[in-house]
Amino acid sequence: MSTAELKSELIDRIEHADDVQVKQLYGLMLNYFNGHNDIEEWDMLPKYQQDRLNKSLEQADAGLVKPLGDVTKKIREKFGLDG
Structure with missing residues (x-):
């Protein structure tokens, strides 16, 4: 082209x-x-962080996520936090 x-x-x-x-x-x-250049920043991450981020993206793509509000509510209830 x-x-x-x-x-x-x-x-x-x-x-x-x-x-x-x-x-x-x-x-x-x-x-x-x-x-x-995002690629350079990615390459500077340690391998374990790259692996964990890739795993997280796979989980998100598979629909294995929870809304932040739900997670925050559960934590607040579990630890008796106000706010």
């Missing part, structure tokens, strides 16, 4: 993106143009 075709494809995808996607793309592009 030529550079002109790539630009056209990107513009088309942005124009058809919803509000959330546009905001996410904007953040990604800012990071890219400002020289931020």
Whole structure:
């Protein structure tokens, strides 16, 4: 694909993106143009952290998650916390 075709494809995808996607793309592009490289940060994490994060993502993809509000409520009840 030529550079002109790539630009056209990107513009088309942005124009058809919803509000959330546009905001996410904007953040990604800012990071890219400002020289931020997430891959380098990932590579700097220890292997055990990478493994744990990957496991967490697998669990989330499988629907094995609980809303933060539910977890917070359970902890507050268990330990008798107010607030």
